[in-house]
Amino acid sequence: QAVVTQEPSLTVSPGGTVTLTCGSSTGAVTNGHYPYWFQQKPGQVPRTLIYDTSNKQSWTPARFSGSLLGDKAALTLSGAQPEDEAEYYCLLSYSGARWVFGGGTKLTVL
Amino acid sequence: EVQLVESGGGLVKPGGSLRLSCAASGFTLSIYNMNWVRQAPGKGLEWVSYISSTSNYIHYADSVKGRFTISRDNAKNSLYLQMNSLRAEDTAVYYCAPRTFDYWGQGTLVTVSS
Numbered sequence: 001q002a003v004v005t006q007e008p009s010l011t012v013s014p015g016g017t018v019t020l021t022c023g024s025s026t027g028a029v030t031n032g033h034y035p036y037w038f039q040q041k042p043g044q045v046p047r048t049l050i051y052d053t054s055n056k057q058s059w060t061p062a063r064f065s066g067s068l069l070g071d072k073a074a075l076t077l078s079g080a081q082p083e084d085e086a087e088y089y090c091l092l093s094y095s096g097a098r099w100v101f102g103g104g105t106k107l108t109v110l
Numbered sequence: 111e112v113q114l115v116e117s118g119g120g121l122v123k124p125g126g127s128l129r130l131s132c133a134a135s136g137f138t139l140s141i142y143n144m145n146w147v148r149q150a151p152g153k154g155l156e157w158v159s160y161i162s163s164t165s166n167y168i169h170y171a172d173s174v175k176g177r178f179t180i181s182r183d184n185a186k187n188s189l190y191l192q193m194n195s196l197r198a199e200d201t202a203v204y205y206c207a208p209r210t211f212d213y214w215g216q217g218t219l220v221t222v223s224s
Contacts, residue, residue, distance in 0.1 A: 001171065001172045036211055038155070038211070040155075045205070045214045045215075045216060045217065046155060046205075046214060047214070048210075048211050048212050051210065051211070051212075057212060087154075089154060089155050091155075091157070091211070095169075097143070097160045097162070097167060097169050097209075098157075098160070098169045098171075099145070099157035099160070100157060101147075101154060101155040101156060101157055102154075103154050104154040104155070
């Protein structure tokens with residue numbers, strides 16, 4: 001089973017920009033992995049921010065964007081807000097319907 | 111309003127079995143491919159299993175293959191996860207979510223302990 005890697009933790013200043021990345025042990029992440037990004041705050045259910053690399057849900061704040069960056073999927077937060085402090089998970093598809101989550105990135109806004 | 115409600119969790123001894131259910135309202139579960147995802151206490155998310163809308167395609171994470179069985183009853187708008195040979199490491203909150211992962215229930219807690 002593939003391993004999906006994320007930065008364990010990142011810190012961003014309020015109003016700053018930060019990029020979280022998502023790599024795959026099998027090689028470059030492509031659109032064919034249908035990358036997802038989820039935000040989870042303590043005690044809450046995960047919610048999808050980005051699907052299929054760069055598509056936003058209706059509830060996704062405009063300051064979040066998804067892309068491919070080099071051989072990884074990326075989630076960029078531009079203009080961080082205190083309420084963005086959370087755990088962020090990426091999710092990749094393998095062989096169509098087998099999925100693997102990354103270990104999560106704890107984002108601190110400080 | 112879309113609601114997914116997981117149920118069936120509880121305390122079970124190692125080696126025991128549980129059957130989880132996921133009921134949908136405001137959401138025609140029968141037309142969606144569905145997943146089970148779990149989260150151990152204080153840990154990250156782990157995808158567990160997938161089933162296509164017609165049950166033709168089923169996949170499992172290596173960690174549960176041979177022990178868990180996903181199924182669905184489209185007439186009842188429900189999804190199930192039969193969990194056998196449970197281990198301590200299966201302790202987690204279990205969520206059901208559609209293929210698009212845009213709706214999540216509140217989850218049901220499974221605790222495997224003697």
